Amino acid sequence: MPSFVMPTSNQGDGHPSPTAVSAVGLRKSYGDKTVLDGIDLHIPAGSVFALLGPNGAGKTTAVKILSTLITADAGDLHVGGHDLAADPQAARAAIGVTGQFSAVDGLITGEENMLLMADLHHLSKSEGRRVGVELLERFDLVEAAKKPASTYSGGMKRRLDIAMTLVGSPRIIFLDEPTTGLDPRSRHTMWGIIRGLVSDGVTVFLTTQYLEEADELADRIAVLNDGKIAAEGTAEELKRLVPGGHIRLRFTDPVAYQSAADALREVTRDDEALSLSIPSDGSQRELRSILDWLDSAGIEADELTVHTPDLDDVFFALTGPANVPNQPKESLR
Incomplete structure (x- = not known):
């Protein structure tokens, strides 16, 4: 699998952003199993960096190493x-770390969990x-502060978990799959x-299995596969790595x-659905060209949809054959 690495991001003045987290040649094995095979990461301060990868790709291992939990x-x-x-x-x-599994003690209240964390950070009672x-x-x-944490919903426990992480005022936070198991409303609250x-x-170092989450939050994204970084860049840069964008025209009139x-070249026909797929990068220029051509030819399509590769496409392309069918996401125009 080829590796694609995008240029390091710069500040508006052209100078490189200060680096919060840097890893060069990071390696980790367990016995004869290589989990991380010489990966490089450079994360600018004050940004969200998302590490994506299938289960077992080594995301949590990377977090544990960079947060000093293992060497x-x-x-x-x-x-x-x-x-x-x-x-x-x-x-x-x-740093602060919020792992996949909550550090909240359910036997004590939310307030007591916070005070316990303050004690661990050696804050005075008043400051804590x-x-x-x-x-x-x-x-x-x-x-909910004076209620046992065991009575909290999943979203409340996650919020308390992150609140506890912030007691020490960390400048870098590692969030390992922070929204796994949350309902959509709680997930959006967490994004906020x-x-x-x-x-x-x-600076937030985020691992997630929700590709929408990385697309929504991350300034830069790296895809980890088989212990290596398969690609890194902004969401838009990664999407441009994957071919397959197209415009789909659907007709109800068989003659049209x-x-x-007959008139269009390089189209994929679906005679049963009366639809045509035209390769496209989804740009406004290409869309206008096709609409102008339909008008000049006096042909009216009943539906036009645009598909551009998304992070699902990127993920499946870079991490090997998907076990689930790739379902293009199209927007109606």
Whole structure:
């Protein structure tokens, strides 16, 4: 599988953005199983970086290494400007981690969970209470603060989990599949929280299996497959790697369908559905050209839809044959 790497993003003044997380040649194996095979990552400060990949691709392993929970076999790794090999403790002071499984203690209240985290950060009692109150307010948990966390919904537990992560005011936060299992409303609430963190200058390293989530949130995305980075770039850059965009014309009049099929070149016919697919990058220029041609030829299509590759297409193309059918997402025009 070829590897595609996009250029490093720059600030508006043309200078490279400060790097919050850097990994060069990151390797990790368990026995004879290579999980991470020399990957490189460079994440600008104050951005959202999403790491995508199928189950078992090594996403959680990467998070555990960069958040100092486990050590790498090899690699030059820096987090928050600190060398993980030389000074992991300094890196820990700059980061927060919310894993796949909640760190919330269900036997105590939300408020007590916050105070416990404040104690772990060696905050004074007064400072711990102040920070706890501010974060509970920020995450809309004041009404539930004195209730056992076991009574919280999944979305509330996730919000409390992230609130606890923020007690130490980390500048870099690792969110490992933070919205897995949440309903759509809770997921959108979480997206708003993540955007708010970034607007405060926090760097977010996100792993997710929801491609829509990466498309919505991430400034840059990397696709991890078989222990290697298969591609990296913005969502739009990644989508341009995958061919297959097309415009679909559907007719109800067989005569109009046949006239269009005879006149247009490089079309894929579906005689049963009376539809034609024309290769296209989905640009406004191409769309206008086809509409102008239909008008000049006096041919009227009953429906026109545009399909451009999305992150699903990118994911399936870069991680091997899909086990589920690829269902193009089309927008009605």
